[in-house]
Amino acid sequence: METPLTSAEPMLWSGWGDPAKAAELPAPVRDLLAELLGVRAPAVPAATFGEVRLPPVALPPPVLAALATVVGDEHVRADDDARIRHTRGKSTPDLLLMRAGDASDAPDAVVLPGSHDEVAAVLRLCAEHRVAVVPFGGGTSVVGGLVAARPGFAGVVALDLARLNRLVSVDPVSMVAELEPGLRAPQAEQLLAGHGLTLGHFPQSYEYATLGGFAAARSSGQASAGYGRFDDMVAGLTVATPRGTLEIGRAPRSAAGPDLRQVFLGSEGALGVITSLRLRVHRTPAVRAYEGWRFGSFAAGTAAVRRLAQEGPPPTVLRLSDETETMVGLAKPADLGAAGRDSGCLLVAGFEGAPGDVAHRRDRAAAVLAEAGGVHLGPEPGEKWAQGRFSAPYLRDSLLAAGATVETLETAGFWSNLPRLYDAVRLALLGALGSPLVMCHISHVYATGASLYFTVVTAQTADPLAQWAAAKRAANEAIVQAGGTISHHHGVGRDHREAYAAEIGDLGGEILRGIKERLDPAGILNPGVLIP
Ligand SMILES: Cc1cc2nc3c(=O)[nH]c(=O)nc-3n(C[C@H](O)[C@H](O)[C@H](O)COP(=O)(O)OP(=O)(O)OC[C@H]3O[C@@H](n4cnc5c(N)ncnc54)[C@H](O)[C@@H]3O)c2cc1C
Numbered sequence: 001m002e003t004p005l006t007s008a009e010p011m012l013w014s015g016w017g018d019p020a021k022a023a024e025l026p027a028p029v030r031d032l033l034a035e036l037l038g039v040r041a042p043a044v045p046a047a048t049f050g051e052v053r054l055p056p057v058a059l060p061p062p063v064l065a066a067l068a069t070v071v072g073d074e075h076v077r078a079d080d081d082a083r084i085r086h087t088r089g090k091s092t093p094d095l096l097l098m099r100a101g102d103a104s105d106a107p108d109a110v111v112l113p114g115s116h117d118e119v120a121a122v123l124r125l126c127a128e129h130r131v132a133v134v135p136f137g138g139g140t141s142v143v144g145g146l147v148a149a150r151p152g153f154a155g156v157v158a159l160d161l162a163r164l165n166r167l168v169s170v171d172p173v174s175m176v177a178e179l180e181p182g183l184r185a186p187q188a189e190q191l192l193a194g195h196g197l198t199l200g201h202f203p204q205s206y207e208y209a210t211l212g213g214f215a216a217a218r219s220s221g222q223a224s225a226g227y228g229r230f231d232d233m234v235a236g237l238t239v240a241t242p243r244g245t246l247e248i249g250r251a252p253r254s255a256a257g258p259d260l261r262q263v264f265l266g267s268e269g270a271l272g273v274i275t276s277l278r279l280r281v282h283r284t285p286a287v288r289a290y291e292g293w294r295f296g297s298f299a300a301g302t303a304a305v306r307r308l309a310q311e312g313p314p315p316t317v318l319r320l321s322d323e324t325e326t327m328v329g330l331a332k333p334a335d336l337g338a339a340g341r342d343s344g345c346l347l348v349a350g351f352e353g354a355p356g357d358v359a360h361r362r363d364r365a366a367a368v369l370a371e372a373g374g375v376h377l378g379p380e381p382g383e384k385w386a387q388g389r390f391s392a393p394y395l396r397d398s399l400l401a402a403g404a405t406v407e408t409l410e411t412a413g414f415w416s417n418l419p420r421l422y423d424a425v426r427l428a429l430l431g432a433l434g435s436p437l438v439m440c441h442i443s444h445v446y447a448t449g450a451s452l453y454f455t456v457v458t459a460q461t462a463d464p465l466a467q468w469a470a471a472k473r474a475a476n477e478a479i480v481q482a483g484g485t486i487s488h489h490h491g492v493g494r495d496h497r498e499a500y501a502a503e504i505g506d507l508g509g510e511i512l513r514g515i516k517e518r519l520d521p522a523g524i525l526n527p528g529v530l531i532p
Contacts, residue, residue, distance in 0.1 A: 002167040002194070004187035011139065011208055013049060013085050014098040015400075016393035018207065025398040037437065038459045039404045046401065047101030052084055059108040059155035063129050067111050067157070070121045075112040075163070082110040086134075086158040089141030090205075090393075091495070092407035095400060096465055105147045107134060107158040114163045116275040120240040122159060123273065127242040127522040132156040134526055135269035137213030138184055140205040142408075143493030145217065145268050149528030161212055164275060167191040176235050177281045181212025181274045197281040200227030200316075200352075203489075206390055212274045218266040220451070220489035222389060224444045225309070226316025226352060227282065229489070231265040236278035239264050241271065241519040249278060263515060268491055269526040271519050285352035289362065290317065292381025293347040293374040298322040299419065301345040302442065302450075304372035306415050309445040311368065313361050317350030318445055319385070322422075325439035325455070347374065348385045405460045405468055411479045412444070412451040412488035421482045422452055428478035432471040433458045444488060451488035492530045501532035508532075 009018045025033075033039035057078050068076045077083075083106040088094040097105075113119045126133050132148040136158040139146060148156045161182035168178040170192075177197065179188055185199075185206045192198055201221040203209060209219070214230040215237065221230065236249025248260045264272060295301035301320040308314050321329060327343040349365055351358040366376065399406045413421045422440060429438045436458035444451040454475070461467045476499050479486060486492070486499040501509050509532035516523070516531050 002191050003165060004183065004190055010085065011090075012397070014046065015095055015397035016090060021391075021394055023394055023398055025395075025402050030402055033399075033402060033404055033457075033459075037404065037435070037457065039402060040459065041403045042401075042460060043462070044100075046099040049084070051101045052080075052098070052103045053101055054080055054083055054103045054106050057083075057108045057155075058150075059131065059157070063125075063131060063154065064109060066125055066129070067109070067122065070125060071111055071113050071118050075114070076109055077112075078109040083107060086110050086136055086139065086146075086160065089139055089144065089146045089493075091142040091144065092396070092400070092405065093465055093468060094142075094144075095397070096468075099400065107148075108155040110136075110158045110160050112160045112163050116164075116238060116240060116245070119159070119161075119164075119273050119275050120245060122157075123240060123242045123524070126157065126524050127520075130154050130522060131524060132527050133269075133273075133524050134158050135212070135216065135273050136160045137181065137210035137216070138205065138208040140209045140213065141217065141491070141493055143217075143487070143491050144495040145491060145493035145526070145529055147494060147528070148526055153524070153527070159273065161210065161273070161275075164212075168276065170195050170197070170281075172197075175281050176278050178276060178278050179211055180276055181210060181215070183211050185209055185211070185214075192281060193284060196284050198284050199233060199279060200282050201230050201233065202389070204390060204393060211277055211279070215265055215274055215277060216268050217491040218489060220444050222319070222443060223316045223350065223352070225314045225318040226350075229444070233280045234261060234265060234277060235280055237261060237264055237274055238276035239272035240275050241273075242522065242524065243519050246272065266491065268493065268530045270530045271516060271525065273525075283354075285316075285354070285358075287355050287358045288350070288352045288386075289358060289379070290348060290350040290382025290386045291362075291379050292377035292385075293349065293369050294377055295320070295345045295347060295372075295374055298345050298422075298440075300373050301347055302415075302418065304369050304374055305347070305442055305445055305450065307368050307372055308365060309450070310447050313364060314445065315349040315361060315365050316352040317348060317443075319348045319441055319443040321346045322440045324437060325441055328437065328439060346377075346381055348382050350382060350386065399457065400460075403460050404457055405464045406455070406457045407468055407472075408453065408455045409472065409475055410451055410453045410488050410490060411484035411486065412449060413482075413484040414449040417483050418450060418452065421479070421484045424478040424482035425452065425454060425475050425484075428474040429454065429456055429471055432474040433467070436471075452484075453488075494528055497528075497530065497532060500530070504532070 087106040132153040164180035164182040219230040239246045326346040
């Protein structure tokens with residue numbers, strides 16, 4: 001067993017990430033946003049920590065005392081600080097509510113188990129007392145995956161898995177490592193690096209999200225073209241449920257019936273608590289090389305990306321920005337005003353691995369991209385992207401403070417349908433918000449299709465929550481009508497539950513409710529999340 005040497009700074013309670021990295025928006029950018037989008041500073045300043053409104057603790061003291069007998073007094077916390085930091089996730093609506101001082105969805109208490117057996121005992125106890133349990137990893141959900149429905153329950157606890165943070169074992173022959181779910185991604189990488197290994201999972205939430213959360217929400221990282229999605233990495237799981245423990249996955253592939261791993265990948269805390277993960281690992285790459293290519297249009301770039309995905313071998317990172325995202329990313333602030341669509345489209349290709357392998361894949365990709373009309377821009381745009389790859393969420397906080405509404409959403413579809421999906425979502429967002437900036441990129445590719453990831457920036461209205469709710473509703477309807485999936489990697493949570501129900505149909509919903517009833521008869525696990 002190995003534990004991490006470092007623990008991340010606690011996340012900013014009303015925003016993203018490490019408070020020390022919070023950055024002011026430069027004055028020229030603020031001026032430009034005012035000119036271009038009509039962004040004005042919000043009339044009401046953000047609440048301070050002391051101004052946050054919390055509901056009283058609803059859980060009876062005997063239940064809190066019983067929980068403390070399982071995990072220890074110091075690991076049951078009902079203080080304001082712990083409750084506020086476990087309120088909701090990190091979507092823009094979540095942040096807007098916290099900035100308004102609204103912590104009405106706070107759990108009554110935060111429980112920190114130290115082992116699988118403690119998790120199992122907490123679940124039994126909560127089932128007995130009808131206490132809702134929200135499994136809590138890094139708290140970075142952007143789909144409302146961390147808010148339990150209260151009706152019918154004596155209270156809600158957040159089950160924070162941070163103490164389950166060990167590297168349990170490494171099997172260097174099979175290239176499989178067993179790790180606990182509460183490890184944040186950088187901690188897991190640090191522990192694996194001691195063995196010359198990496199997971200290769202680098203989502204934009206990398207600094208704070210956990211391994212359990214990646215599995216429970218089917219995460220996909222920026223290097224998914226090379227290392228795969230997180231659910232592809234999972235060889236086995238241990239899951240605690242109110243009905244008992246499941247050990248799943250005893251071989252790399254199996255024909256022994258349906259794969260029960262798939263029941264828990266994407267289960268978002270509603271079917272069980274993942275307490276251990278057996279994950280495929282890779283040797284730490286000796287070489288990392290990122291570079292940029294320019295395409296005349298998103299359509300031309302998409303065709304090139306499809307060829308790479310289908311004919312391979314693909315780069316480790318493959319990311320194509322549309323015209324607007326390219327322009328915003330490349331522009332000096334002064335150039336933005338032109339708002340033209342003539343900057344072309346930037347493609348970033350990154351290669352990681354052994355020197356010979358990187359050289360081969362790079363040459364092959366260069367041949368395909370050049371043949372598809374790409375112009376090689378050299379390493380600078382690629383390196384620039386790699387350096388700033390985790391900084392955008394900090395910018396969101398600055399934009400919110402400046403009076404802009406900024407949020408992301410994503411979907412996926414087959415290649416033949418991707419242009420239709422792209423147009424439908426873009427038009428829906430433009431229609432709902434007036435004249436926002438709508439940017440998009442492709443960064444998760446498959447032989448058969450890809451995901452589309454949209455970022456929207458617009459001036460906040462007097463009610464930014466209602467403003468975004470209307471835009472999100474329009475985008476969801478467009479996704480459903482255009483044949484996309486309601487989520488490629490953010491998950492379902494509460495926000496996509498209705499659209500997910502439509503996607504899987506009545507019988508699909510019935511199957512999920514049946515599984516839930518069997519594993520969680522009292523319905524305490526994350527009620528209101530995922531299950532239609
Ligand atoms: C700024 C930002 C950038 C992001 N970028 C990406 C990205 O690039 N790619 C991507 O895929 N996602 C991204 N996300 C979404 C989010 O980070 C992922 O969904 C991630 O997988 C959540 O991990 P977490 O540890 O924070 O889980 P949490 O948010 O704590 O939980 C997510 C869900 O899983 C459940 N859960 C957590 N741990 C367990 C467990 N051990 N057992 C059972 N259920 C559990 C929770 O109850 C909840 O429903 C981003 C989010 C933000 C805020």
